[in-house]
Amino acid sequence: MKVSPDAIENLWSRGYGRLGTVLSQRECEAIRSLYAQPEHFRSRIDMARYRFGRGEYQYFNYPLPDPIGPLRRELYCFLAPTARDWMTALSLPKEYPADLATFLDQCHEAGQSRPTPLLLRYQAGDFNCLHQDLYGEMFFPFQVVVGLSRPDEEFTGGEFAIGGTAAASAICRARDSVGTRRGSSHHHAVSPGEGNAGPLPHEFPARSESAVIGGALHAGDYLPRCGVALLQLSGLIA
16 A cells, blocks of 8 residues: 555645555456445445435445455554544544454444445436535544546546535635545545534634535536446444
8 A cells, every 4th residue: 555645744734635546456447346246235325315416335245355355454554543643633532443453343342333335336427415424433533535437538527525614614615626546545534523523724623513524526527438436435434
């Protein structure tokens, strides 16, 4: 896994950061091919049905196929120290263990036993609304998203936007586009409680009912010949 040297610094200053390339071209193809193999998934979500947007995604089932399982373990170990500091900055200190297996045991003891890595598929015009993607008492404060499709060859347009309101305005008004280059990844903060925005540039978080950190993929101009695939390793890890 090749991690950008400024990945953590950007997370603190912007609320997100590019991690760099974490999957090879061959691995991207292998993960994409799993979408048509239902035995690897525990559920499928039609976003239009639930008014999440338009498009669909599937939650992986255990055992997680390679390379998703090893990648999740490696990313957790890399981000866990920052996660502890992040929650302390929120005045919500949590002790995240150094290894993923121990943290998963804690999740399972709390009754959160379903895996949350998911594979998203977007066709022309599909999108995912800004949302606060967190449920349960046990959580990890960051999500990682990996692009699996080839920009300009398999799709055009689209962006991954980090946004919010109130205390999060320093991020949301800029509506920064993170991009979805194939095999590359970015990580971003998730809200650790209802209306809690997370550390932002030059300020500590303020509580507000309208404050939210979330992600939206605006995919209004994708080429119709091939959908866009994204791998998300969720902040709610179980």
